[in-house]
Amino acid sequence: PLPPPARPMLAPRRLHGASRAVLSAGRRLSSLQQHHELREDVEAPLAEPALKSMNMFTAINDAMRIALERDPMAIVFGEDVAFGGVFRCSVGLREQFGPSRVFNTPLSEQGIAGFAIGYAAMGHTAVAEMQFADYIFPAFDQLVNEAAKYRYRSGNQFNVGGLTVRSPCGAVGHGGLYHSQSPEAYFTHTPGLKVVMPRGPAEAKGLLLACIRDPNPCIFFEPKALYRAAVEDVPEGDYTIELGVADVMRAGDDVTLVGWGGQLRVLERAADKAAELGISCELIDLRTLLPWDYDTVAESVRKTGRLVVSHEAPVTSGFGAEVSAKIQEMCFDSLEAPITRVCGYDTPFPLIFEPEYLPDADKVLEAVRRVTAY
Amino acid sequence: RAAPSRAPGAADTASMLRATSAGRGMASPGLLRAALSVMPRETDAAAAAAVPFAAQAQPAEAPRRVPVPVPQAHLGHFVAPPPCTSLELVLPRAYGEWPMYRVMGLDGHVEPGAELPDLSVETWHKFHTIMLQLRAADDVFMSAQRQGRVSFYMASTGEEAMHVGSAAALSPSDVVFGQYRELGVLFYRGFPMQGLADQLVANEDDYGSARQMGVHVGSKEHNFFTISSPLATQLPQAVGAAYALKHRRGLEGAGSAAADSVAVAYIGEGAASEGDAYVAMNFAATLDLPVVFFVRNNGYAISTPAREQYRGDGVVSRCAGFGMAGVRVDGNDVHAVYAATKAAREMALRESRPVLIEAMSYRVGHHSTSDDSTRYRDPEEMEAWKSSDPLLRLERFLRLRGLSDEVHEARLRDAARVEVLRALEEAERKPKPTLEKLFTDVYHDVPKHIREQEEGLMAHLAAKAGQ
Numbered sequence: 054p055l056p057p058p059a060r061p062m063l064a065p066r067r068l069h070g071a072s073r074a075v076l077s078a079g080r081r082l083s084s085l086q087q088h089h090e091l092r093e094d095v096e097a098p099l100a101e102p103a104l105k106s107m108n109m110f111t112a113i114n115d116a117m118r119i120a121l122e123r124d125p126m127a128i129v130f131g132e133d134v135a136f137g138g139v140f141r142c143s144v145g146l147r148e149q150f151g152p153s154r155v156f157n158t159p160l161s162e163q164g165i166a167g168f169a170i171g172y173a174a175m176g177h178t179a180v181a182e183m184q185f186a187d188y189i190f191p192a193f194d195q196l197v198n199e200a201a202k203y204r205y206r207s208g209n210q211f212n213v214g215g216l217t218v219r220s221p222c223g224a225v226g227h228g229g230l231y232h233s234q235s236p237e238a239y240f241t242h243t244p245g246l247k248v249v250m251p252r253g254p255a256e257a258k259g260l261l262l263a264c265i266r267d268p269n270p271c272i273f274f275e276p277k278a279l280y281r282a283a284v285e286d287v288p289e290g291d292y293t294i295e296l297g298v299a300d301v302m303r304a305g306d307d308v309t310l311v312g313w314g315g316q317l318r319v320l321e322r323a324a325d326k327a328a329e330l331g332i333s334c335e336l337i338d339l340r341t342l343l344p345w346d347y348d349t350v351a352e353s354v355r356k357t358g359r360l361v362v363s364h365e366a367p368v369t370s371g372f373g374a375e376v377s378a379k380i381q382e383m384c385f386d387s388l389e390a391p392i393t394r395v396c397g398y399d400t401p402f403p404l405i406f407e408p409e410y411l412p413d414a415d416k417v418l419e420a421v422r423r424v425t426a427y
Numbered sequence: 428r429a430a431p432s433r434a435p436g437a438a439d440t441a442s443m444l445r446a447t448s449a450g451r452g453m454a455s456p457g458l459l460r461a462a463l464s465v466m467p468r469e470t471d472a473a474a475a476a477a478v479p480f481a482a483q484a485q486p487a488e489a490p491r492r493v494p495v496p497v498p499q500a501h502l503g504h505f506v507a508p509p510p511c512t513s514l515e516l517v518l519p520r521a522y523g524e525w526p527m528y529r530v531m532g533l534d535g536h537v538e539p540g541a542e543l544p545d546l547s548v549e550t551w552h553k554f555h556t557i558m559l560q561l562r563a564a565d566d567v568f569m570s571a572q573r574q575g576r577v578s579f580y581m582a583s584t585g586e587e588a589m590h591v592g593s594a595a596a597l598s599p600s601d602v603v604f605g606q607y608r609e610l611g612v613l614f615y616r617g618f619p620m621q622g623l624a625d626q627l628v629a630n631e632d633d634y635g636s637a638r639q640m641g642v643h644v645g646s647k648e649h650n651f652f653t654i655s656s657p658l659a660t661q662l663p664q665a666v667g668a669a670y671a672l673k674h675r676r677g678l679e680g681a682g683s684a685a686a687d688s689v690a691v692a693y694i695g696e697g698a699a700s701e702g703d704a705y706v707a708m709n710f711a712a713t714l715d716l717p718v719v720f721f722v723r724n725n726g727y728a729i730s731t732p733a734r735e736q737y738r739g740d741g742v743v744s745r746c747a748g749f750g751m752a753g754v755r756v757d758g759n760d761v762h763a764v765y766a767a768t769k770a771a772r773e774m775a776l777r778e779s780r781p782v783l784i785e786a787m788s789y790r791v792g793h794h795s796t797s798d799d800s801t802r803y804r805d806p807e808e809m810e811a812w813k814s815s816d817p818l819l820r821l822e823r824f825l826r827l828r829g830l831s832d833e834v835h836e837a838r839l840r841d842a843a844r845v846e847v848l849r850a851l852e853e854a855e856r857k858p859k860p861t862l863e864k865l866f867t868d869v870y871h872d873v874p875k876h877i878r879e880q881e882e883g884l885m886a887h888l889a890a891k892a893g894q
Contacts, residue, residue, distance in 0.1 A: 125678060126671070153674060159713050164706035167663025171690075174652065174664060175602070175671035191702070198657045199664070207645045207653035208636035209868045244869050244877075268871035297874065344874040 104286035109279045112254035112287045113142045113219070116261040117180060119291050121150045124178050127265070129155045131165055131182030139184060140221055140280050166192035166218065170200050170270075173213035178265060186222035186274060187231040193239070200270040201245030214268035219261070221277035222250070223315050224365055224411055228277075229404035235314070235366040235397075240272050241343040241375065247271040247296060248343040250314040253279060255287045259294030260340060267296055276315035299346035301353065305335035308421050309353040311362045311376055313339045316412070320363060323417035332425055342372055350376065351383040358389035359424040363412050368396035390427035393420045525743050525755045527787055530762040533814050535823025537762075544766045548830060550595060553615070554761050555825060556839060558587040558818050560620065561611045563843035565792065568627060571851060572641075572796040577627040579641035583608050585759070585791030588817030589723050591615050592764025593691075593784075596772055600688040602668050603651045604661035607642055608723065609693045616649045620846055624854035631860040636868065658698035662707030662720065665692035666781075669716040673779060689717045689775045696785075697728020699742045711781035712751045719771045720783040723758065725790035730803040743785035751781050758786030759817040762824075789815065 107115065120127050129143060135157045137144035147155040158165050162183055169181035183189045189196075196218065204212035224233045240248045247269050251257035257275065264271035302317065303324060310320045317338050324334035335353050339345055354360050360380055362373040373394040381392055395412040403410055530541040537543050565582035572580045583590065590611025597603070603612060610623065622634060626644050629637035634646055635653060645653025652661070668690040675685035694704060699722055711718045722742045726733050739745065746753035752774060756767040764786055771782035789812040793800045813819075825831035866881040867873060873881075 126674060128670075128674070153677060156714075159706075159709050161706045161709070163702055164663050164710050167660060167703055167707065168667040168670065168710055171604075171664030171667025171669075172671050173667075175668050177671055177674075179667070194657060195660060195663070195703075199655060199660050202655070203653075204871070205868045206635060206639050206643070206655060207647075208634050208638065210634060210645055210647040211653055212871070214871055247870075344870075344876055347876070 102288040102290055102292070105289050106284060107254050107258075107287040108281050108284045109251075109254045109257050109275070110140050110142045110144075110281070112258040113261055113275065114144055114146070115287070115289075116258045116265070117143065117146060118149070119262060120178065120180065120265045121146065121154055123291070127154070127178035127180065128172065129180045129182070130158050130169075132160055132184045133157060134182055138182065140275075140277060142182070142219075142275075142280075161191070162188050163191040163195055166195035166200070169216050169218065170195055170203070170213050173200075173216035173270070174203065174211055176215065178215040179217070180265060181216070181218050183218060183220040185232055185234075185277075186220040186236050187234045189218075189220055189236060192218075196240070196246065196270070196272070197243045201243045203245075203270075205245060212268070213270050216270040217261070217264045217267075217273055218271070219273045219275060221280070222274040223276040223278055224402070224407060225278050226407065227404065228402070228407075230401045233365075233402040233407070235274070235364065237272075237274055237313075237342055238366055238370060238372045238375075241345075241372050243343075245270070246343060247341065248274070249296060249341050250274045250276065251340065252276075252314055252317040252338050253283045254285050256294060256300075256338075256340065258287055259292050260296070262291065263293040263296050266293065271296075274314065278315050294340070296341045297344050297346055298340065299349040300338040300340055301335065301349065302338055303334070303336040305333040305357065307333045307357055307425060308359040308361060309335045309337060309350065309357045310417070310421070311337045311339060311350055311360065312364060313342060313372075314365075316363050316365060319412065319414050320417060322414035323421060326414060326418050327421050330422070332421060334421065339376075345376070347376075347379050347383065350380055354380055354384045355387045358387050359427075360384075360388075360392045361395060361417065361420045361424060362392065363395040363417055363420075365397050365411060367399045368394055369399050371396050390424035393424055395420045519739060522740070522744065522747070524740050525753075525785075527755045527757050528763050528767060529757040529760050530766060531760045531820060531824055533820060535820055535825075535827050542766075544762055544769070546595070546762075546765070551821075551825060551830065554588075554591045554595070555818075555821055555831065556843075557591045557611055557614050558761075558821065559836075559839050559843045560614055560846065561587050561590065562818060563840065563847045564610065564620065564623065567844065567847040567851060568623075568641075569792070569796060571627075576851065576855065577641055578629070579796055580627060581607055581642045581795045582792040583610055585789050585812065585816060586723060586725055587611050588761040588764055588821070589721070589758045589786045589788055592761040593693075593721055593768040593786075596765050596768035597689075597691060598687060600650065600684045601772070602665070602672070602688065602690050603649075604665040604668070604690065604692040605651065605654055606658065606661065606694050606698060606723075607654050607656075608695070608725075610642065610644070612693070613644060613646065613649060613651050616651065618644070618646050618649050618651070620850040621853060622646065624847075624850035625857065628851070628854040628857070629859070630854055630857035632854075632857055633860070636864045637860050638864070659694060659701035659703035659707075662692045662694060662704050663710060665690040665718050665720075666707045666711045666714070666716055669711065669718040669781075670714065673716060687776070689719055689772055691719045691721060691772075693721045693723060695728060696722060696724040696726075696733055696742055697731060697736055700736055705745075708745065708749045708751060708781065708783070712749045715779050716781055717775040717779050718781045719768070719775050720781065721768070722783065722785045723788060724785055725758075725788045727790050727794070727800075727804075729794040729798060730800070741785050741787075743783055746783050751783055753783040753785065755785045755787065758788030759815045759820060761817060761821055788817075791816075 117129055129146060133139055134143040134155060135147050165181050169179040172179040200213050200216055222235045237248055240246050249260050249264055249271060251260045261273055264273045310324060312320045320336055324336055327334050335357055337350055337353060362376045364371055364373050373396055377392040395417050397410055529538055530543055532538050561583055565584050568577055568580040569582055571577045590609055594612040594615035625632040626635060627641045643654040645651055672685045672688050679685055724741055728736060743753040743755045754767050756763045758764060767784050771784050775782050822831055822836060866877050869877060
């Protein structure tokens, strides 16, 4: 029999109510904190965690560093990760943990995925990078046919819970067709996977650590436009943000705005503009797309009666379609207007027309006004 | 770039640059600009046209060669052998054909010059017994599918030596990633016939919870990862598993189980055309990993013969391209398969490198119960391969040594058949798994949305039953 897999030596801390005061400085109270306040915390309450100003690639780097520290069998690999990665997410890791923990693979996404699955199937933690989400498709067979089904098809004899795939996604200003895609919807359609997308550095660190430790294969999409541009105070040390729980970033009464990843900034701007017009928007970050927290969204829509969903990916069969279908099933009687999606068009992602392609704050505001006036 | 237009007799810009730099050691800015522009400028072209190059005095002797210094530091990927001045497009025949290693002839005798692996008589009997069990299972379950007692089956007829010969060379702690036609490997490692019957009938005792088509078996206890239908996906996974073994060895030290374990991946010559196969070999070689790739070249991928599968010399010839060790072996010679697997495993383990074994064999039966190979196969070809049948060859070998005879073989065959029939009947007595197994194991825990769907199904069925 195989020797038992190595276990992390220290358990991660959950973000406790005590940290609320620190995090909310200058930021609105999030449901993350509400969620943890209401729980019966088994672990002892912690002192206020130290914060450090980080951008998103630094926060992600920090998460991987913690994962590698805690678990001696955890490895990080992909194309160009050894020198620090094309987005600098793995800077310093090889120097600190050595070439057997942080290494380059040959240039093949299907190889990276298959290799990662084999490593995770042996009971260990594999953090695999797909250099751009646009190039995740060669890995699609391994991820959908193998990783997602490993536990089910084996009668729970085998699993690849230790697998996390990280991949930069989303518009970046000049990416065109193949450096801008948001392919999350292909994967949310795959039972057995978890799909997660953070909206900023603090969320990214906690969600990535949660993915790494989650006993299911996770795909963690990182909005590349936020790597440098998003800077905020991020708790130092180890923490996780619970998967499958949406974050009500801002309370409101008139319209529920739902998004994920970089789109939350767009929705925030639209909500601010709407506020000037006297429209109060409730802003929800799904964070986890599979499995997604429809109860939180439904509770909000029962209150507001109006839902606008927004994402960069093309509108047809985008994840907004799932949100719309599920919420209209759950909240039909509460709806005052049709559920509206503000998304990318059904075209490949264009270069010169990116500004017009993107679902920007003006388009979202237009939708907000339309549903309010319905 | 567009070719610059030429005035009659005008020198091209590159020649102008050469002429100037040879004379002065460097080009004037004006000439450089001209050289770099797509179209030569009118003034420069006019000046050049005034003195055609051909009319200039030629040097008396060839210019002296001044060697260009090459930095001694390595040029990265560029190997830089001495340049070759004769152009030759190398044809594949120059690479030669890989020989096929054999120990035992078709008649059961050890070939002159071959070394018979030093195995015990018990092991030879185990080869024989397991091959017969597999043969019996193939016969019974193929028939059972025609009768509707199992939904699907794939026989391994003709390939038994590859299974038992290779399995005998492995350690129980080696991790095995199969394709789908390696049941003999599982049996050799101790997997019970009842386990196969349960999986085929899809009852509550199936290790896989009755979720997969027939022969898609797996057993954690036997370090045999569950079979999946997509082809070649198991190869990169075996490579990742080998990395886990290598990494564990580093952490746990020389005496650990990981230090004495390799990953083994089986694949057919057809599936070896998949991208995952190439990718796995490249990763294994580049990352220096202890993995053995066992290619069962049985001549067919469903109806596609090997000559329509590749143009090179089988699969093992690809080793050169990957920088990987390899060997071709007679797949119907159980001794040769054993010896090759043992040697490959030792090299993989000792030197932390991948090794590929291409075992040449023949798929005697249909691809599966959904196939009728008489539609695409020549009966003469099938008849010709009977002389190489691995079970017959082993029986000839054993008879030559007084270790078997007709009576003994008949007894073993009957016992094997009885065992399979008993397992099938037993499997049919068991119920399906409970319906909750439809919804569990999608994730580690059952998430809310799946639980709600389960409740919906239960309510639907209850309502239907009530009508």
